[in-house]
Amino acid sequence: MSTALPVLKVEDFTSDQDIRWCPGCGDYSILAQMKKVLPEIGVPPEKTVFISGIGCSSRFPYYVNTYGVHSIHGRAPTIATGLKLTRPDLSVWVITGDGDALSIGGNHFIHLLRRNVDLNIILFNNRIYGLTKGQYSPTSIEGQITKSTPMGVVDHPLNPISVAVGAEASFIARSVDSNVKHLAYTLKRAAAHKGTSFVEVYQNCNVFNDGAFSYAQDKATRDDATIELQHGKPMIYGKDRDKGIRLNGLNLEIVDLSQGKVKEDDLLFHDEQANSTLVYMLSRLRRPDFPEPIGVFRAVESQTYEDAVRGQIDQAIQQRGRGNLQKLFSSGETWKVGA
Amino acid sequence: MSTEAQPTSHGKAVKTVSGITVRLCGDSGDGMQLLGTQLTNTSALAGNDIATFPDFPAEIRAPRGTRAGVSGFQVQFASHEVHTPGDTLDALVAMNPAALVTNIADLPKGGLLIVNEDSFEDKDLKLAKLKVNPLEEPAMENYRLIKVPITRLTKQAVAELGLSVKEADRCKNFFAMGLVYWLYGRNMDATLRYINGKFGDGTSSIAKANEKALRAGWAFGETIEALGHSYNIEPAKLVPGTYRNIIGNQAMAYGLMAAAHRSGKEIFYASYPITPASDILHELCKYKNFGVCTFQAEDEIAAVCAAIGASYGGQMAVTSSSGPGIALKTEGMGLALMLELPLLVIDVQRGGPSTGLPTKTEQSDLMQVMFGRNGESPLPVLAAQSPADCYEIVQEAWMLATQLMLPVIVLSDGYIANGSEPWAVPDVAKMTPITVAHPTESNNPDGAFMPYKRNELLARPWAIPGTEGLMHRVGGIEKEDGTGNISYDPDNHQKMVNIRAQKVANAAKLLPSQQVVGPQSGELLVLSWGGTYGACLTAVQNAQAEGCSVALAHIRYLNPFPSNLGEIISRYKQVLIPELNMGQLRTLIRSRYLVDAIGFNKVKGKPFTVTELQEKICEMAKSGARSPTHSKAS
Numbered sequence: 001m002s003t004a005l006p007v008l009k010v011e012d013f014t015s016d017q018d019i020r021w022c023p024g025c026g027d028y029s030i031l032a033q034m035k036k037v038l039p040e041i042g043v044p045p046e047k048t049v050f051i052s053g054i055g056c057s058s059r060f061p062y063y064v065n066t067y068g069v070h071s072i073h074g075r076a077p078t079i080a081t082g083l084k085l086t087r088p089d090l091s092v093w094v095i096t097g098d099g100d101a102l103s104i105g106g107n108h109f110i111h112l113l114r115r116n117v118d119l120n121i122i123l124f125n126n127r128i129y130g131l132t133k134g135q136y137s138p139t140s141i142e143g144q145i146t147k148s149t150p151m152g153v154v155d156h157p158l159n160p161i162s163v164a165v166g167a168e169a170s171f172i173a174r175s176v177d178s179n180v181k182h183l184a185y186t187l188k189r190a191a192a193h194k195g196t197s198f199v200e201v202y203q204n205c206n207v208f209n210d211g212a213f214s215y216a217q218d219k220a221t222r223d224d225a226t227i228e229l230q231h232g233k234p235m236i237y238g239k240d241r242d243k244g245i246r247l248n249g250l251n252l253e254i255v256d257l258s259q260g261k262v263k264e265d266d267l268l269f270h271d272e273q274a275n276s277t278l279v280y281m282l283s284r285l286r287r288p289d290f291p292e293p294i295g296v297f298r299a300v301e302s303q304t305y306e307d308a309v310r311g312q313i314d315q316a317i318q319q320r321g322r323g324n325l326q327k328l329f330s331s332g333e334t335w336k337v338g339a
Numbered sequence: 340m341s342t343e344a345q346p347t348s349h350g351k352a353v354k355t356v357s358g359i360t361v362r363l364c365g366d367s368g369d370g371m372q373l374l375g376t377q378l379t380n381t382s383a384l385a386g387n388d389i390a391t392f393p394d395f396p397a398e399i400r401a402p403r404g405t406r407a408g409v410s411g412f413q414v415q416f417a418s419h420e421v422h423t424p425g426d427t428l429d430a431l432v433a434m435n436p437a438a439l440v441t442n443i444a445d446l447p448k449g450g451l452l453i454v455n456e457d458s459f460e461d462k463d464l465k466l467a468k469l470k471v472n473p474l475e476e477p478a479m480e481n482y483r484l485i486k487v488p489i490t491r492l493t494k495q496a497v498a499e500l501g502l503s504v505k506e507a508d509r510c511k512n513f514f515a516m517g518l519v520y521w522l523y524g525r526n527m528d529a530t531l532r533y534i535n536g537k538f539g540d541g542t543s544s545i546a547k548a549n550e551k552a553l554r555a556g557w558a559f560g561e562t563i564e565a566l567g568h569s570y571n572i573e574p575a576k577l578v579p580g581t582y583r584n585i586i587g588n589q590a591m592a593y594g595l596m597a598a599a600h601r602s603g604k605e606i607f608y609a610s611y612p613i614t615p616a617s618d619i620l621h622e623l624c625k626y627k628n629f630g631v632c633t634f635q636a637e638d639e640i641a642a643v644c645a646a647i648g649a650s651y652g653g654q655m656a657v658t659s660s661s662g663p664g665i666a667l668k669t670e671g672m673g674l675a676l677m678l679e680l681p682l683l684v685i686d687v688q689r690g691g692p693s694t695g696l697p698t699k700t701e702q703s704d705l706m707q708v709m710f711g712r713n714g715e716s717p718l719p720v721l722a723a724q725s726p727a728d729c730y731e732i733v734q735e736a737w738m739l740a741t742q743l744m745l746p747v748i749v750l751s752d753g754y755i756a757n758g759s760e761p762w763a764v765p766d767v768a769k770m771t772p773i774t775v776a777h778p779t780e781s782n783n784p785d786g787a788f789m790p791y792k793r794n795e796l797l798a799r800p801w802a803i804p805g806t807e808g809l810m811h812r813v814g815g816i817e818k819e820d821g822t823g824n825i826s827y828d829p830d831n832h833q834k835m836v837n838i839r840a841q842k843v844a845n846a847a848k849l850l851p852s853q854q855v856v857g858p859q860s861g862e863l864l865v866l867s868w869g870g871t872y873g874a875c876l877t878a879v880q881n882a883q884a885e886g887c888s889v890a891l892a893h894i895r896y897l898n899p900f901p902s903n904l905g906e907i908i909s910r911y912k913q914v915l916i917p918e919l920n921m922g923q924l925r926t927l928i929r930s931r932y933l934v935d936a937i938g939f940n941k942v943k944g945k946p947f948t949v950t951e952l953q954e955k956i957c958e959m960a961k962s963g964a965r966s967p968t969h970s971k972a973s
Contacts, residue, residue, distance in 0.1 A: 015812075016787065017824065017825075044807070045810050046804065046805060046806055046807045046808070046809070046810055047804070047805055049804050051648070054815075061812050061814070062812050062814075062825065065810055066810055067651075067804040067810050067811065067812070068810075068811075068812035068813070068814075069647075069648075069651060069678070069812070069813055069814065070812060070813070070814030070815065070816065071644070071647075071674060071814065071815060072644075072670055072671065072673075072674050072815050075640060075641070075644040075671065075674075078636065078640065078641040078642075078644035078645045078648065079644045079645065079647055079648035079651070080648060081634075081641075081645050081648065082607065082609060082634070082644065082645030082646055082647065082648030082649040082650075082652075082656070083648035083649060083651055083652045083804075084648075085607065085632060085634060085645070085648075085649065086605075086607050086632060086648075086649040086652045086653075086654040087649075087652035087653070087654075087804065087805070089805060090652070090804050090805065107637055107638060107641070108637065108640075108641055111636075111637040111641070309632060309634075310632075312627055313627045313628075313630060313631075313632060315627075316627035316628040317627075317628045317630075319628075320628040321628065322628060322629075323626055323628045323629030323630075325596060325597065325600050325629070325767045326766075326767040326768070328593075328596070328626070328629075329593060329764050329765060329767065330581065330583075330764050332583055332584075333380055333383070333384055333529050333583060333584070334581050334582060334583045334764060335383065335384050335385075335386055335581070335582055335583075336580070336581050336582070337386065337574075337576075337577045337578070337579050337580055337581075337582060338579055339579040
């Protein structure tokens with residue numbers, strides 16, 4: 001049976017709802033890239049489901065013409081898990097933010113990752129609570145002045161990538177809202193990965209935390225402030241591509257490539273299948289001491305949760321036959337009462 | 340009602356009685372629950388009507404021999420209908436001093452008391468915090484005390500099998516069982532089958548030892564002079580059919596499976612372990628070959644939300660818990676209500692508040708499930724009345740959930756969840772379908788699909804992902820009726836609140852009206868709900884036999900109330916509402932029907948006794964002096 005598949009277009013994924021994010025919000029760019037890659041991914045709108053929690057980013061499902069659930073704060077991973085367990089045929093995306101995924105929904109976030117449910121979770125990290133108008137979030141940096149921290153944040157921030165490594169996520173990536181090409185590529189990689197694909201996107205909140213990621217966004221600084229991870233390639237960065245990352249014992253260090261003392265072969269070559277200790281070390285690379293990696297930190301194959309769960313159901317049916325309700329009800333010790 | 344003891348070929352006489360209530364108690368490691376279950380199944384197989392009450396500590400292994408570690412199992416088996424495990428004991432079997440002193444109060448004078456005298460040594464007394472051996476107390480003369488060296492006799496019985504001291508000691512519950520079986524003329528076959536199934540094919544030394552202990556216990560009964568006769572209990576006259584014994588939580592699982600079968604769905608059951616609800620999960624996870632998918636979530640919230648996800652995908656979604664977990668699920672239940680998706684939420688109540696009394700029973704979550712959500716958020720609430728009724732009620736709940744597109748709460752409680760009774764095995768071929776439809780075409784040919792366009796019951800269509808052209812978004816924010824788009828319009832919000840309330844009210848149209856046991860009008864109406872059914876029914880029947888003008892209306896549908904309930908209430912001069920809480924149904928009834936209902940309330944972690952209810956009922960029915968204070972019941 002062969003039917004010509006209709007070619008999907010951006011319009012197929014565009015809903016009729018007015019978008020209500022603030023003008024200039026980084027969310028627009030993420031939405032645009034998502035709508036651009038969805039036709040390329042090739043799953044039709046009716047087979048695609050976007051599930052979100054609460055927060056600015058969580059309005060996302062209303063703006064794509066697919067199935068969608070705009071749920072409650074932090075719980076999107078759980079709803080997605082229930083859906084995917086029962087409907088493995090669907091392509092499921094979870095849209096979340098730093099507060100949604102790492103604060104109120106932190107428990108669900110780590111359990112989603114460790115179970116490896118085959119879905120994509122995109123975390124819009126803007127280091128602030130936007131929808132509630134400017135309180136600090138679990139990724140706000142120490143000392144950050146926010147509406148609820150007039151003297152500065154004293155909490156130590158969570159690093160989403162480190163958390164994901166700790167939970168042994170099978171796909172971990174980071175991108176930047178304004179780096180549209182890289183973002184589109186990363187979203188496609190996430191969609192292609194079988195298992196939980198976790199993508200952190202640096203997203204600018206131009207109202208409550210403007211410029212939080214300008215170092216990674218601005219053309220003038222981003223080449224020195226970030227390093228793009230490329231599988232099998234040496235870790236080189238800088239406007240003049242003259243700096244590299246080298247593994248020295250159990251530490252990563254920056255080396256100068258311009259003097260010719262250190263060769264490319266001495267550098268760390270990025271390996272998406274590397275052991276999680278190395279991935280963790282990469283996740284700890286932070287400004288200002290290091291450039292911050294963007295790209296795919298980790299991509300390893302491992303059994304998906306729904307395959308394992310459905311597999312046990314299939315196995316039970318294979319071994320015991322399809323259950324017979326009458327037999328079950330009549331099992332055990334029974335007795336008859338005559339008329 | 341008993342006959343004179345008749346001699347048998349064994350020489351000992353047999354006395355026929357209409358019913359017996361026995362409590363077996365010992366250390367929680369002594370296997371009392373096993374003993375009780377076996378005695379129950381055997382009595383059920385003998386055709387008796389039965390009701391059971393397992394009562395065990397929350398601790399898995401409380402320090403051995405202490406009062407905290409006492410585990411008990413009470414069973415009433417009879418040749419007539421029984422609805423409770425019995426108030427007063429005919430016999431008490433106590434395996435140690437702690438069990439004896441914590442249970443003796445329930446044994447009336449003249450009752451049979453069987454103790455394991457080997458466990459009344461100084462160290463045992465010390466563990467039970469006793470200075471004097473209770474067996475030497477003068478009060479023992481009130482009972483027919485049979486001191487049996489159970490530990491020693493068990494060891495002798497299994498000596499030839501070369502078991503370790505510990506292994507041999509663990510057979511002593513089977514010795515006690517054998518003695519009880521002899522006493523009540525129970526057939527040992529089912530238990531022998533159990534032993535061989537559980538401990539090997541009859542060749543294993545453990546299986547052999549348990550069998551020997553069981554038979555030795557029986558032989559001891561036959562031999563000892565102190566037990567002059569045994570008892571016989573004729574089969575009960577139940578409605579013809581095939582029966583088996585069923586435990587409440589098991590019946591709940593079976594009911595879910597029947598509901599899935601009737602609606603052509605597969606079960607997605609998401610829960611987080613909690614006493615006393617976990618056994619439903621344990622039961623369902625055995626039936627993967629029925630397509631049942633169980634999900635042990637990371638917490639209660641994840642459980643309810645995963646179920647919501649499955650429901651959105653078109654599956655039969657169920658979550659369960661007990662009071663503390665239901666509190667955590669609150670926000671998720673509100674979401675499901677807003678999304679207008681079918682969902683079953685099972686609350687197996689236990690003693691509260693907070694962690695409360697995890698293994699004890701109570702009916703104190705009614706207000707929580709009625710009102711424990713933010714906003715105007717009514718949901719249907721149904722309550723099972725007995726272990727076997729869990730099977731029925733959960734199917735009714737699923738019918739409502741699918742026909743009205745909303746979450747439905749099913750209340751059970753620790754008493755019926757762990758209790759058991761005979762269950763007439765249903766004929767699967769005769770089950771009626773629960774019709775569930777998923778639209779495949781748009782309900783709005785001229786525009787976008789309208790996910791909140793409603794039918795005559797106000798239910799919205801259950802369109803599921805994967806259906807072309809019906810893409811839609813749902814969410815917890817208030818939405819415009821029809822389109823489902825986000826709406827902050829004031830009139831729309833009022834309209835949606837009204838619709839959601841009316842949907843719940845519409846449930847009454849789908850449910851049978853309230854029935855009354857007893858006179859259709861008169862002096863006193865007893866209004867009860869949930870697991871107190873058996874005790875209330877028995878108490879009302881006893882009071883009727885005493886000549887009291889009293890009727891029972893046992894409510895299984897708590898929200899909405901049956902449409903004829905107000906009219907029923909208006910036909911009686913007085914209303915009594917017994918509850919294992921401080922008056923939660925009473926508050927609802929008083930507020931809804933403006934009736935001066937009287938409460939009879941108890942929160943001791945224990946079910947009502949028939950005696951205490953009967954006393955209260957008779958006192959009110961006979962007073963008659965009270966002037967009727969209600970006139971506005973509607």
